[in-house]
Amino acid sequence: MPVATPPARIALLGNPNCGKTALFNLLTGSRQKVANYPGVTVERKEGVLRxxxxxxxxxxxxxxxxxxxxVSADEAVTRDVVTGHRDSLPDLLVCVVDAxxxxxxxxxxLEALTLGLPLVVALNKSDRAEQLGIAVDGDRLAQELGVPVVRTVGVHAHGARELLEQLDRPVPxxxxxxxxxxxxxxxxxxxHRSHRIVEAVVQExxxxxxxxxxxxxxxxxxxxxxLILAVVLFTTFIAVFSLGDLLAGHIDEAFAWLGDAVGRTMADGPLRGLLVEGIIGGVGGVLVFLPQILILFLFILALESSGYLxxxxxxxxxxxxxxxxxGRSFIPLLSSFACAIPGIMATRTITDPRDRLTTILIAPLMACSARIPVYTLLIAALFPGEPLAAALLMSGLYALGVVSAMAVAWVLKxxxxxxxxxxxxxxxxxxxxxxxSLAIGLWERALIFLRRVGTIILALTIVMWALYTTPSPWADRTGTPIEQSLAGELGRGLQHVFAPIGFNEHISIALVPGMAAREVVVSALGTAYAMEGDEDEVSGRLKERIAREWSFATRLSLLIWMVFAPQCISTFVVVKRETGSWRQMWTMGGYLFALAYLASLITYQLTKALTTL
Amino acid sequence: MSRASRIPLAQLPDGQWATVADIPVPADPTDHDLVLRLMELGFVPGERVRIVAEGLGRRDPLAVRVGRSTFALRHHEASLILVNALP
Known part of the structure; x- marks a missing residue:
């Protein structure tokens, strides 16, 4: 007979909403690995505890x-794991229940008990049960089930103590x-048996x-x-833009000061250019939007964990x-306002495959937080010093995304x-x-954003700076250094496509790195104009340059473009992964590009005709 | 209580308590798994239920309190569950 030993591998099993994830976070802390189960779009989360x-x-x-x-892919994975058809069987099953x-x-x-695996029941949220006057007789429950029962509180620092002690005992x-x-x-x-046990062990x-x-x-x-929903959503967006704007202003000033300080202390040369114009000008332009993104996520996380969503x-x-x-599409679409990627991943809870596909295809139309930098910049340039008009236009852009998404869904379905x-x-x-949990959630979001800024956005910013500073071998030695650079060459080429919708060379160039991350459009423009400016204008605000140099029709056209354009490689990747189909990925990219071009063309030509009347 | 007083949950007046009487085997075999799932979620004979909210459609969806849980059901699912209204 084998010697009974404590478990080396355990699995957490439980209903949705039993607080399992909070308990998992508490047990494993940051030592987690998130991947996908092979062949299905179901998340596999594994960690290590001590x-x-x-x-x-x-x-x-x-x-x-x-x-x-x-009945769903998620449930099928859970069944396959605990029945030994996927992964190897765990040594111990921890059944997490909401007390x-x-x-x-x-x-x-009771269903899990029939599997014959060693099992422990974790009475989670036991603090809340107490507050609600619900008394669960744990000893009696252990007796009825014939397995150990422990109390846990997933949301308290020491809430897993009893469970951890249990894990040092040998399992049968x-x-x-x-x-x-x-x-x-x-x-x-x-x-029937479940209800009989509950009546014997629970007093409530x-x-x-x-x-x-x-x-x-x-x-x-x-x-x-x-009415309440309208107020909640309205409050969320007001907070994002008023509070976020306030904080963004401080970050903006800090970067302007940093740029000036570095510019003054360093000798003129390529390195100073890279630091001041490339990195501080470019990355700073994106980083100012961190507060707005975090405020939006704070509201979504709080509304979700409260049970309101x-x-x-x-x-x-x-x-x-x-x-x-x-209604199942609502939460994925709301998350897409923060970022389409978590939104598209959240469609996994939609059981109907056609509903899920439609939701995936329209998720990129929700105005994600990466659009906030571009929207804010352009609106500020369109209506300087007119907060009401700016707020209305911003709401209008969000609404345009939602209405178009619904129209596309209607056509698809x-x-x-x-x-x-x-x-x-x-x-x-x-x-x-x-x-x-809110703090952990926000911290994770901030890290994701900062990692993007520190990697993709920083790298693209440097590439853009290099393109602007490297002279083009084909240039005819006339015009400004920018016009003679590789970037200028690229811009002239793209003009064939983008001139009809009113985009100048700088915009056309900025859209290229913008394919990797939308915010880069702002940093790329920042780099371009910082390079063009003379000494005094290096720290000059991009906003003012745009207001001065772009026509009203161009600004509006770029705004409309940003509503529709399929501009983030990560979204393409996640659509391919979640649908398992290249065709669906190109369908999404194709229809969004067509919509963007058409809408911008109409906007630009119409506005130009009206403003020159 | 007589069998005659049984009504589908979908016809239960808003806010009135009732007990689940039966979930008959559905005529349409595609609903078979749906009935099993409803039972697993707690819609079993004897359980107290009531409708706490109606959606914007004509009683579709319905928010149904069953035991300690609340579920959103469509009119169709709520029609599969027979209940006896409590006085």
Whole structure:
């Protein structure tokens, strides 16, 4: 007989909304590895924890599942892992249940018990259960189930203590038995047993006393609910632009000061040019938008963890069905306002494949945070000192993206009338957002942005500077150094394509690195104008140069271009990965480019005709 | 309670408590998995349910409280569940 040893590999199993991810973060901290399961678009999260005895244990965070009888790709992966059909079987299964809703979560534990794997139940959110007057008799539950039961609080620093101690104890050998999909009678029997156990171990106030129904009556009311949603979204965008602008101003000043200081201390030469015009001028122009991006993510993360977002999705289900979508597309599309990449990845929760594809194809039309730098710059140049007009135009650009997305969805779905698609969306109980999780979430977003600035954006900025400073071998030695540079050559070539929509050479050139990251359009313009300026104008604001040198029609045309243009390689990559199809990726790129060119052409020609009347 | 007083959940008045009476085997075999899933989510005979909110469509979707959870269901799913309204 094998000697019983403590587990070396464990897996976390639980319903969605059981707080499993918070617990996983608490257990593993930053020692996580996120990848994809081979062949499917399901995230595989693995980490390492250290037990009180100092042992290292591998932790696998399984995708959330209501049942092993899978209906989604996520659930199928979870089933395959715990039945030994994918990965190797874990030594111990940690079943994470929400202590405030054992009635719902215990069923999966009973189902998992039939697998014969060693198992521990983690009563998560046990602090919240106490606050709500819900008493769970852990010893009795352990007796009923025949497995250890520990209390955890995923959102407290020491909330995993009991579980960690448990992981140093030896686990019994596994006696696996094959899993079989249950029939109606078996499902009912399991539910019956689950309810019987809950009645024996849980003492709780009556459901009628639950305040969340009263909140739901208002939040999801057809009139009040929509009004609240409008206020919430409006407040979010006001905060992003007013508060974000305030903070951005400080960063802008800091970079202007830095540029001046470096410019004064260094001797004139290529290195000073690279530092002042290339790096400080370019990277600084992008970095000023960090506050706005973080404020937007703060609102999205807080609204999501409070339980509000699924309710907003409920409210918008009917309006979105007009475009052929369902409420399930709401959260992915809202996330796309921050960045299309997490948005497209969030479409994995959409069970219907056609709905999912449509949502992926329209996600890039939501005005992502990388557009904020370009929008802000151009609007400020269009309406200097007119905050109301600027705010209206900004809202208009966001609205244009949303309306176009709905129109595109409508066209895409018209050809494929759906059979019935069930909604079955959980509306989790309300809770105050946990500050620690919010801080971690924001920190991760900030790091992603800073990494982009420090790598892609910095590299492209230097490349652009080099293109502007290297003389072109084909230039005819007339005109300014910029016109004679490689960049100038490139700009003249691109003029054949972009002149009809009003883009000058600098814009045309800036759009090229802008393919890698939209914000680079701003830094590339910053570099170009910084290079053109004389000594005093190096620190001169890009905004003022644009206001002076571009026509009204050009500024407007570029704004409209930015609404539609498929301008971020990362989005292409993620669309290819999520759809597994080159065709879908080119479909997205092609239709967005066509829309952008057409819309800008109309805007430019029309505005030019009207302004020269 | 007589069988006659059973109504589909989709017809239960807003805010009124009811108990799940039955989820009959659906006529359409494509709904079979849907019925299993509804049961796994907690829609089993004897469980108390009520509608807490109606969507903007004609009772589509519906936010349904079942036990300690709330789920958004479409009219179609809510029609598969038979309930007895409580006085």
């Amino acid at each position: 037990t009180p005895a100092g042992r290292r244990v591998q932790v696998l965070d399984l995708p959330g599942a209501y049942s092993l009888n899978a 405030t809703n054992l009635r719902m979560h215990l069923r999966l534990v 050998p596994r006696r696996t038995s094959p899993w079989k999909a249950p029939d109606v009678a078996q499902v009912l029997a399991t539910q 106030p009556a459901v009628d006393a639950d305040p969340s129904d009263r909140i739901d009556r208002v939040i999801m009311h057809p009139v009040w609910g929509l 699924p309710r907003a999705a409920f409210l918008l289900d009917k309006p979105m069905s007009g475009a052929g979508l369902s 018209r050809r494929h009338r759906n059979a019935h698609v069930p909604l079955l969306m959980e509306l989790p109980s309300y809770q105050w957002p946990d500050l620690r």
